Amino acid sequence: MTDKTTDAGLRRLWVNAGLPALGALLALALWWLVTIVFSIDPFWLPAPPDVVDAFQRLSGHLAEQTGVTLIETIVGFAIGAIGGAAVAVLFAASRTIERMTMPLIAAVNAVPKAALAPLLIVWIGLNTQAKIVMVVLLCFFPVLVSTMAGLTSVPNDLRELAHSLSSSWWQTFLKVRLTWALPQVFVGLKVASSLAIIGAVIGELTNPDRGLGSVVVSSSQSADTPLAFAALTLLAIMGAGLFYLVAALERILVPWARAISS
Amino acid sequence: MIKIAGLSRTFQGKSGTVEALRGIDLDVGNGEFLAVIGRSGCGKSTLLRIIAGLIRPSQGEVLVGGEPVGRPRRDVAMVFQRPALLPWRSVRNNVLLPVEIFRWQRSQHREHAERLLEMTGLSGFADRLPHELSGGMQQRVSLCRALIQRPKVLLMDEPFSALDALTREELAVELQRIHMELGTTVVFVTHSIQEAVLLADRVAVLSARPGRLRRLVGIDIPRPRSFGHNAHLEDVAAASAELHQLLLSDHMPEPSAAP
Numbered sequence: 188m189t190d191k192t193t194d195a196g197l198r199r200l201w202v203n204a205g206l207p208a209l210g211a212l213l214a215l216a217l218w219w220l221v222t223i224v225f226s227i228d229p230f231w232l233p234a235p236p237d238v239v240d241a242f243q244r245l246s247g248h249l250a251e252q253t254g255v256t257l258i259e260t261i262v263g264f265a266i267g268a269i270g271g272a273a274v275a276v277l278f279a280a281s282r283t284i285e286r287m288t289m290p291l292i293a294a295v296n297a298v299p300k301a302a303l304a305p306l307l308i309v310w311i312g313l314n315t316q317a318k319i320v321m322v323v324l325l326c327f328f329p330v331l332v333s334t335m336a337g338l339t340s341v342p343n344d345l346r347e348l349a350h351s352l353s354s355s356w357w358q359t360f361l362k363v364r365l366t367w368a369l370p371q372v373f374v375g376l377k378v379a380s381s382l383a384i385i386g387a388v389i390g391e392l393t394n395p396d397r398g399l400g401s402v403v404v405s406s407s408q409s410a411d412t413p414l415a416f417a418a419l420t421l422l423a424i425m426g427a428g429l430f431y432l433v434a435a436l437e438r439i440l441v442p443w444a445r446a447i448s449s
Numbered sequence: 450m451i452k453i454a455g456l457s458r459t460f461q462g463k464s465g466t467v468e469a470l471r472g473i474d475l476d477v478g479n480g481e482f483l484a485v486i487g488r489s490g491c492g493k494s495t496l497l498r499i500i501a502g503l504i505r506p507s508q509g510e511v512l513v514g515g516e517p518v519g520r521p522r523r524d525v526a527m528v529f530q531r532p533a534l535l536p537w538r539s540v541r542n543n544v545l546l547p548v549e550i551f552r553w554q555r556s557q558h559r560e561h562a563e564r565l566l567e568m569t570g571l572s573g574f575a576d577r578l579p580h581e582l583s584g585g586m587q588q589r590v591s592l593c594r595a596l597i598q599r600p601k602v603l604l605m606d607e608p609f610s611a612l613d614a615l616t617r618e619e620l621a622v623e624l625q626r627i628h629m630e631l632g633t634t635v636v637f638v639t640h641s642i643q644e645a646v647l648l649a650d651r652v653a654v655l656s657a658r659p660g661r662l663r664r665l666v667g668i669d670i671p672r673p674r675s676f677g678h679n680a681h682l683e684d685v686a687a688a689s690a691e692l693h694q695l696l697l698s699d700h701m702p703e704p705s706a707a708p
Binding site: 342344345347348349350351352353354358362363366441443444446447 | 501503520521523531533535537547549550580581
């Protein structure tokens with residue numbers, strides 16, 4: 188009995204952690220092999236040891252710039268997510284406000300955000316705030332749209348139940364709609380978590396004073412491709428980390444969602 | 450307990466006006482079990498929703514306990530075709546939902562909730578989530594949720610139609626027991642003749658589109674009744690046959706009335 192449960196536990200560990208790790212290792216090996224077989228110059232495509240070397244050379248610098256980008260990303264993500272969800276609740280409460288502003292917001296969202304980066308510098312300045320605003324701009328819309336979809340997706344039988352109990356708007360909102368919307372909200376949060384990093388990097392490429400984006404810019408200026416790869420690796424890890432953090436939060440907060448959707 | 454007088458209801462659809470109910474007159478006595486039966490689209494669900502105060506009638510009126518129905522009341526509870534449980538709430542907390550919405554004292558109704566769960570054989574499942582339960586058990590939870598209101602009138606809209614045949618029979622027998630125990634007035638919409646004959650004191654047969662009261666059939670078979678072999682097979686067969694006849698001889702909807 189206990190043997191069986193540990194067996195199942197080991198298998199789950201293998202599927203959830205072992206297989207992804209194996210896949211990553213195989214990809215690394217392939218990358219290394221390609222650089223050796225075709226004897227590629229590290230200037231074009233550095234081999235894994237070159238990147239490790241770059242990490243060692245500038246570990247302090249990289250750690251500091253990672254911290255900068257991480258803070259921009261997380262602050263911007265939090266503001267964008269809370270803002271998007273709050274506006275969605277407002278729209279759910281008032282159809283008039285929704286009809287008046289939603290097309291406008293959709294139109295503004297359709298503007299490529301990267302094109303706004305120089306303007307943000309004019310308006311806000313050469314500072315961290317401009318980069319955070321870029322992150323907010325990218326995170327806001329997906330959370331808004333997914334929260335609205337969640338709030339309006341309450342099934343008819345639950346609506347009718349609330350109606351038959353003469354439940355007030357607030358009671359229905361708090362006891363039924365809000366929780367019902369959570370799985371969809373998390374869809375938006377996951378999309379926004381990846382966009383947040385993109386936003387931070389767009390800001391840093393436009394104003395390359397600090398952050399991993401500026402490391403990429405300066406490394407390309409000094410032809411240090413391994414350093415650029417090191418920065419990109421850190422960005423990828425950060426993005427994946429944020430995504431899985433949101434996914435873990437989802438598992439804790441809405442454990443029932445997986446059960447009813449499968 | 451319920452008095453329905455000259456009740457009509459029409460709906461404005463995209464393809465014109467649809468007449469769902471026409472001139473329904475019906476009285477339901479205190480503690481009576483009335484089954485409403487008819488083909489799909491005969492307006493039986495509409496009738497139930499008007500009694501519940503979820504829909505307004507176009508003409509006529511409905512009185513429950515002598516008062517005209519304008520909106521949902523706390524002493525009238527509804528059980529829907531689907532259990533309509535909140536998936537994140539435990540069975541117990543789903544049953545206590547009306548208590549919270551009515552802003553009643555939760556502590557005063559906890560014991561009642563436990564008793565209802567026991568009565569429906571769900572005692573061991575109070576802390577489970579709905580998705581861990583079978584369809585029949587979920588529908589039992591929704592029955593408990595309706596009964597926690599201590600309703601004078603229980604309105605049931607094809608409550609067993611989404612379940613498999615054996616579970617339906619099991620739940621119907623159980624509903625009979627609960628009705629005998631509590632004496633609540635029940636209006637039970639169904640399209641199952643079998644269920645109507647098992648449960649009802651009288652069966653209201655509606656004709657299709659517009660829904661009119663075609664016949665009120667009294668079922669004078671002593672309770673507890675059961676499916677399968679019992680002492681009143683002939684009465685059951687006679688009542689079933691009469692209902693069959695009434696439903697099958699019903700005119701098909703006129704082409705012009707179809708949407």
